[in-house]
Amino acid sequence: MSTFTVPTKDQVSETHKVIFDNLQKALGFVPNLYATIAYSDNGLAKFLAYQNAKTSLNNKEKEIVNLIVSEVNGCAYCLAAHTVIGKMNGFSDEEILKLRSGNSSNAKFDALVKFAKEATLYKGHVDDATLNAFYAAGYTNGNLVDIILQISDKTAMNYLHNLTQVPLDFPAVPALEEVFS
Template identity: 50%
Template sequence: MNTITVPTYDHVSPANQAIFDSMKKKFGFVPNLFATFAHSETALATYLMLNNSKSSLSPKAREVINLVVSQVNDCAYCLAAHTAVGSMLGYTPEQILEIRGGGVSFDPRLDALARLVRNIALERGHADQALVQAFFAVGWTEANLVDAIVAIGDKMTTNFLHSTTLVPVDFPAAPPLNS
């Protein structure tokens, strides 16, 4: 059961209506989770500024973060959405499942990123310093570390929003992760 409703175009502020118009042009629809932000006059625009901000991380690296954090938080909405995005970025279904599990055997740099991100998410920011050093050892920088933490916060926001509101998932469901 949903905790709150998904607002429609006619029931949001003019500023949020403009954002909905832009999303419809970009995606063909307004994803329910983004629409849920529009209950607030400012949250949708604020969140999108964070989500679309510049980063030292590539889109593929940011997607690793999105998938790992969403798996840690067991967010059905974000797992579904980011499985679709990961596929668009060139990850295979098998690679997406592996990333969600917190490891990346096909790329040592992404593996160090995934392992560190999983640890940060599980330990609420109290990272295992051996994983931080392994992250740096494969060529990531201090800027990458800071940007990874910002991306974790971004994903935690959407994971928490969905887990609290239970708005309907409007992407194909992500396959279960085999234990």
């Protein structure tokens, strides 16, 4: 059982109070997982800067990576959050489930989700066929670097939730086994 509780605004540093206010304005609430990062004196600002840095990936591509990495890492919190964000970026419920299973009917997205899944499962290793399909779909070396950085961003959050088990503040999503059984 986790010993983590979600800190409230009055329990965090002055620097974090400003960040909480900014998150409240931008999102309408402070996600529990972000609030949990505020246990670290520097973690929340550092993480948000990293997460919001410029990338060659568009929002849909980032969500594809976020969904498959969270599925591979078994993170209920991030799956819930990125299902909501995926829908905000134009994915249907069916497309999100397909992405979580490692597939897409869009050829470019299919190459991306397969690459990100293998890279996550095998700790940065992908087979030649997957890598060749990734490049054949139009992705570049720059995209590869940005995808690995996106995987690291999501893996950090997945691990944090898997260890802390702070409450979900997004609608829970069913496990794939439940959906496809």
